[in-house]
Amino acid sequence: MNGSYQLSATSYQSTANSYQKGGRDLWSRVMGMNRRTASLGALALMALTTVTACNRDEARAESAGTAAVVVGPENVAVVRLQDVRTGPSLSGSLQPEQDATVRAELSAAVIQTFVDVGQRVERGTLLARLDDRAIRDTYLSARTAVTTSQNNYSVAARELERAQTLARAGAIADRDVEYARNAASSASAQLANARAVYANAAKQLGYTQIRAPFSGVVSQRQVNAGDVVSPGGALFTVVNPASMRLEASVPANQLSAIRVGLPVEFSVTGYPNRPFAGRITRVSPTADPATRQVAIVATIPNAGNTLVGGLFAEGRVATETRNAPVAPAAAVDERGLRPVAMRIKNGRVERVEVQLGIRDEANEIVEVRLGLTPGDTVLLGAARGVSPGTPITVSAVTDTKS
Numbered sequence: 001m002n003g004s005y006q007l008s009a010t011s012y013q014s015t016a017n018s019y020q021k022g023g024r025d026l027w028s029r030v031m032g033m034n035r036r037t038a039s040l041g042a043l044a045l046m047a048l049t050t051v052t053a054c055n056r057d058e059a060r061a062e063s064a065g066t067a068a069v070v071v072g073p074e075n076v077a078v079v080r081l082q083d084v085r086t087g088p089s090l091s092g093s094l095q096p097e098q099d100a101t102v103r104a105e106l107s108a109a110v111i112q113t114f115v116d117v118g119q120r121v122e123r124g125t126l127l128a129r130l131d132d133r134a135i136r137d138t139y140l141s142a143r144t145a146v147t148t149s150q151n152n153y154s155v156a157a158r159e160l161e162r163a164q165t166l167a168r169a170g171a172i173a174d175r176d177v178e179y180a181r182n183a184a185s186s187a188s189a190q191l192a193n194a195r196a197v198y199a200n201a202a203k204q205l206g207y208t209q210i211r212a213p214f215s216g217v218v219s220q221r222q223v224n225a226g227d228v229v230s231p232g233g234a235l236f237t238v239v240n241p242a243s244m245r246l247e248a249s250v251p252a253n254q255l256s257a258i259r260v261g262l263p264v265e266f267s268v269t270g271y272p273n274r275p276f277a278g279r280i281t282r283v284s285p286t287a288d289p290a291t292r293q294v295a296i297v298a299t300i301p302n303a304g305n306t307l308v309g310g311l312f313a314e315g316r317v318a319t320e321t322r323n324a325p326v327a328p329a330a331a332v333d334e335r336g337l338r339p340v341a342m343r344i345k346n347g348r349v350e351r352v353e354v355q356l357g358i359r360d361e362a363n364e365i366v367e368v369r370l371g372l373t374p375g376d377t378v379l380l381g382a383a384r385g386v387s388p389g390t391p392i393t394v395s396a397v398t399d400t401k402s
Contacts, residue, residue, distance in 0.1 A: 067391070068347070068390075068391035068392055068393045069349075069386055069390055069391065069392045069393070070392075070393050070394075070395050071379070071383050071386075071392060071393070071394055071395065072394070072395050073394060073395065073396075074380075075379060075380050075381065075382075075383035075394075076344070076377055076378065076379060076380060076383070076394055077327065077328045077330075077331055077377070077378055077380055078375065078376070078377055078378075079325050079326070079327045079368060079372045079373065079374050079375065079376045079377075079378065080325070080326060080374055081323065081324070081325055081326075081374040082323065082326055083321055083322070083323050084321070084322055084323075084324055084326050084357075084358060084360045084365060084366075084367050085265065085316075085318040085320065085321045085322075085358075085360055086316075086318075086319065086320050086358040086359055086360060086361070087257060087262075087316045087317040087318050087319035087320065088250045088251060088254035088257055088258065088316060088317050088319070089250070089251075089314070089315070089316045089361070090248040090249065090250045090264070090266070090296070090314070090315055090316060090317060091248055091249070091312070091313065091314045091315075092246055092247045092248025092249060092312075092313055093246075093247055093248075093310060093311065093312055093313065094244050094245070094246055094247075094268065094300070094307055094308070094309055094310065094311045094313055095244065095245055095247060095309050095310070096216075096239040096240055096241055096243075096244055096245070096309050097240065097242075097243035097244055097245045097299060098214060098216065098239065098240035098243070099216075099219070099237065099238070099239040099240070099309070100213045100214070100237070100238055100239075101220075101234050101236070101237045102127065102210060102212075102213065102234075102235045102236040102237070102238065103231075103232055103233060103234055103235060104130070104207075104210075104229040104230060104231055104232065104233045104235055105204075105207035105231060106130070106135070106204060106207050106208075106231055107228070107229065107230050107231060108130035108131045108132070108135075108208060108228070108229065109130065109131040109226065109227070109228045109229075110128055110129075110130055110131075110223050110224065110225050110226060110227045110228070110229060111128075111129045111130060111131050111225065112128065112129050112225050113127065113128040113221065113223065113224060113225055114126050114127060114128060114129075115127050115128075115218050115221070115236070116218065116221060117218055117219065117220060117221050118217065118218065118219075119217070119218050120215075120216070120217050120218075121212040121215065121216065121217070121218060121238065122212065122215045123212055123213070123214050123215050124211050124212060125211060125212040126209060126210070126211055127210040127211060127212055127218070127235070127236050128210040128223065128235060128236070129208060129209055129210070130207070130208040130209075130210070130229070131208070132205055132208035135201065135204045135205050135207075135208060136205060138201045138204070139198075139201035139202060139204070139205045141201075142194065142197045142198035142200075142201040142202075143198055143201075145194040145197060145198065146191070146194040146195055146197075146198045148194070149187070149190045149191035149193075149194035149195075150191055150194075152187045152190065152191070153184070153187035153188050153190070153191045155187070156180070156183045156184035156186070156187035156188075157184050157187070159180045159183060159184070160177075160180040160181055160183070160184040162180075163176055163177045163179075163180035163181075164177055164180075210235055210236065212236075212238050213238065214238065214240060215240065216238045216239050216240035216241065217238070217239055217240075217241055217305075218236055218237070218238055219237045219238065219239045219309070220234075220236065220237035221235075221236055222234045222235055222236065222237075223235050223236075239309060241302055241305040241307070241308070241309075242302055242303075242305070243299060243300070243301060243302055244278075244299075244300040244301075244302045244307050244309070245281075245297055245298065245299055245300065246264065246266065246278060246297065246298040246299075246300055246313055247295070247297055248264075248266075248295070248296055248297075248298070248313065249288070249291070249293035249294060249295050249296065250293065250294055250296060250317065251292065251293060251294075252287040252292045252293060252294050253292075255287075255294050257317070257319045258280065258283055258294070258296065258317060258319075259280070259283070260280050260281060260282070260283060261279055261280060262279065262280050262317050262318065262319060263277055263278070263279055263317075263318045264277065264278045264279060264280060264298040264300075264315060264316075264317055264318070265277050265315045265316060265318055266313045266314060266315025266316070267313070267314060267315060268307065268311040268312065268313045268314075269311055269312050270311060271306070276300060276307070276313075276315075277300075278298040278299050278300035278301065279298060279299060280296055280297070280298045280317065281297055281298060281299045282296065282297040283295075283296050283297075284296065296317075316361070320358055322357070322358060322367060324357060324367045324368075324369070325367070325368045325369075325372060325373060325374050326360070326365045326366065326367055326368065327341065327354075327365065327366060327368050327372060327378055328364060328365055328366075328378075328380060329359070329364045329365060329366050330364070330380045330381050331378040331379065331380050331384070332354060332356065332366060333384055338353050339353070339354050339355075339356055340352060340353050340354065341354050341368075341371065341372060341378045341379075341384075342378060342379040342383070342384045342386065342388070343372065343376050343377065343378050343379075344377045344378070344379070344392055344394075345376075347391055347392065347393075348388075348389055348390065348391055348392065349379070349386045349387065349388050349389065349390045349392050350388060350389075351388040352371045352372065353371055354368050354369075354370060354371030354372055355368070355369045355370035355371060356368060356369065357369045377394075
């Protein structure tokens with residue numbers, strides 16, 4: 001009985017071990033299948049992600065290839081038909097065409113001044129008055145001497161006439177006639193001297209009245225009431241701003257392009273965006289040995305008295321003027337064999353070869369003879385780097401002010 005139980009237990013244990021081993025084998029096979037399935041799923045997911053990314057990149061590349069390039073309005077310019085000028089550059093200063101420094105002619109004290117700086121005056125306007133008491137006494141004395149000398153000469157002239165009449169009648173000797181003639185001659189000389197003294201005294205008296213030499217504006221007043229002035233001392237400076245002169249210089253190697261009558265264009269400090277014009281009136285016959293510059297003088301009309309003396313001016317002599325299509329110099333690329341410009345046509349960039357004419361260095365424009373026509377829109381500066389055929393859009397100007 002016990003032996004049967006032991007056999008049964010042994011069989012049971014053997015069977016249990018067989019089932020346990022079979023279970024482990026089955027679990028191993030199942031787990032192996034799951035790992036392979038997971039691996040295949042991961043590979044499929046990776047492939048799908050790669051395809052999606054590639055499709056996205058291709059779509060982005062395709063979209064980038066057809067998108068328009070946007071440039072600001074400062075990167076474009078329109079070819080225009082206008083005057084273009086060229087010529088030698090110049091620099092110099094402006095001075096009034098007519099100016100004068102009124103100076104004292106005698107030593108005296110300033111009694112009163114009647115004008116101030118910036119005041120407009122007419123020719124002969126009284127500017128100041130000097131102390132004239134001593135000079136006026138001399139003037140009155142000289143006038144009295146003239147009256148006395150005039151009377152003496154009249155008496156001597158009548159005596160000479162009477163002596164000549166008596167001499168013709170034989171009533172007096174020729175010697176008496178000679179005395180009368182000498183007396184009249186002496187009286188005439190005294191009268192002439194008295195008149196000269198009187199004229200000088202009148203002139204000295206006139207010097208005490210300081211008057212404007214011409215119509216203009218008082219630019220400086222060097223004296224005040226109570227000052228004592230000496231001969232040659234500056235009292236006032238009067239200028240006529242209706243016409244200015246530009247005293248400038250040009251390079252000597254461009255002298256052949258300079259002649260009297262040529263127009264001059266320039267700008268001055270204080271009016272940076274306002275051009276002024278005049279004409280050459282004088283050209284120096286010699287060049288400065290240090291700078292090799294030739295001095296010129298141009299007359300500048302000054303309507304409205306806009307310009308003032310002493311301003312620094314820069315410009316050029318317009319030796320050649322044309323009315324032609326012009327473009328900004330920044331729109332032309334001259335680094336190659338032929339100059340080219342990038343034009344916007346039908347919404348795309350187009351590369352155009354151009355033929356250039358004269359240059360306006362002052363305004364940074366250039367004449368375009370061939371390749372562009374008035375109304376064409378061209379790219380400027382760095383915007384010229386856009387490839388030909390690229391769609392392009394010009395952004396609108398927006399107001400960023402708050």
